[in-house]
Structures are given as structure tokens and as C-alpha cells.
Amino acid sequence: MALMERVSTLVRANLNDLIDKAEEPEKMIKQVILDMQNQLLQVKTQVAIAIADQHLLEKKRKENQDKSAEWIHKAELAVDKKQDDLARGALERSLSFKALAENFAQQVADQTVQVENLKSALHKLDQKLTEAQAKSDVLIAQHRRARALNKAGDARMAMGNDSSSAAFDRMKSKVQRNEALSQAKAELTADSVEDQLASLEKQDEVDKLLAELKSKRGLAG
Numbered sequence: 001m002a003l004m005e006r007v008s009t010l011v012r013a014n015l016n017d018l019i020d021k022a023e024e025p026e027k028m029i030k031q032v033i034l035d036m037q038n039q040l041l042q043v044k045t046q047v048a049i050a051i052a053d054q055h056l057l058e059k060k061r062k063e064n065q066d067k068s069a070e071w072i073h074k075a076e077l078a079v080d081k082k083q084d085d086l087a088r089g090a091l092e093r094s095l096s097f098k099a100l101a102e103n104f105a106q107q108v109a110d111q112t113v114q115v116e117n118l119k120s121a122l123h124k125l126d127q128k129l130t131e132a133q134a135k136s137d138v139l140i141a142q143h144r145r146a147r148a149l150n151k152a153g154d155a156r157m158a159m160g161n162d163s164s165s166a167a168f169d170r171m172k173s174k175v176q177r178n179e180a181l182s183q184a185k186a187e188l189t190a191d192s193v194e195d196q197l198a199s200l201e202k203q204d205e206v207d208k209l210l211a212e213l214k215s216k217r218g219l220a221g
Contacts (some may be wrong), residue, residue: 029136036129044124047118054111061104066099072209079213087213091206 071094078087 026140033132038130040125043122047122050115050118054115057104057108057111061101061108064101068094076213079217087210090207091209095202118204
């Protein structure tokens, strides 16, 4: 996912190094912050889409689960009327909807993982943006001061200033604490079986369900 790779790069960005290497530090830091803001909006959009997909999958799971129960009820009515063929057909439909419901349930689980990964990416990028905005003025001011001292011939004195050096090191240490963001991956998978075996297993389950329905209603096979 290109978006997640871009977010990971931004989260790992070391603001101090970017400023030190840039010919125009102020322009560079502003561009980094702008990039973060743009990526943040994109990740927010992806989170919203992923959550919407999660709700849709859950809705489909519930619909198929309800349909499976509905056809079970129809099979019961058919058994009461001694219509075994109708009952068998209804049970087959019930099993089909049950399989679909289980498939959607797995997709819901996978989608939930993707949503959480995207939320984590959003949180880390938001933290990095807040940090960059808070430190940008300080880092730019430090860079301006260093250049001014150098032009004035005071670079050696500035480098020997323990307090300025310590402050710079502390700032650099804080910037470098952020770790790379892991790419959100999600694969929606569903189990499959060979058609012939699936048909045999389905018919066997239908026979069992039909027998149970008859037994509940005291009807002979």
C-alpha cells in the first residue's frame, strides 16, 4: 500500500537532519509539515472507508444469517405438512445462506484488523505532525543562529558552548524516538472445498436436519 509506505517514511523523518541538509531549512520544514497534513487527511479517509466496509460486511453477515434461519422455519412448516421434498429444498437453501454468513463473518474479522492498523497509522502520524509543528520554530531558529554565528566567525565558540550543544542533542534525541510505522495489510480470505465433497456433505446435513425436524414433530420418516 503506497499510502502506508509514505506515512511510514514521514513518521521516521528526522527533522534535525532534514534542516541540516536543506539549502532552505524554513522551506523544507514547512514542506514536511504540509506533506504530513496531506497524508493525515488521506489516512483519515482510508480509515472512514475501511470502517464503512466493515459495517457493510457485518450487515451482509447478519442478512445471510437471518435468511438461513428463515429457511429453517420454512422447512419446519413443510415437515408439518408432510412435504419432505419442500422441506429438503428449504434446508438446502438454509445451508447455502449459512455458508455465506460464515464467509462474511471471516471477512468482518479480517476487516477489523485492517481498521485497527489504519487507526494506529493515523495516531502515529498525528503525533508526528504535532511534534513537527511544535519543534519547527525552535529548529529553524537554531539553524538561523548557527548560520549567523558562522558568518560572524563565532562557529567555533558556538560549537564549544556546552549548554547550546546539550540543548541541541536533547532536541535531536526526541526527534529520533519515533519508530517506523508498520504497513497495514489485510487479506480477506475464505475457505473453499471441492464441489463434489461439498455436495455430499451438504446432502448429508440436509438429511440429518430433516430427520431432526420430523423427530421434533413426532412424524415418521
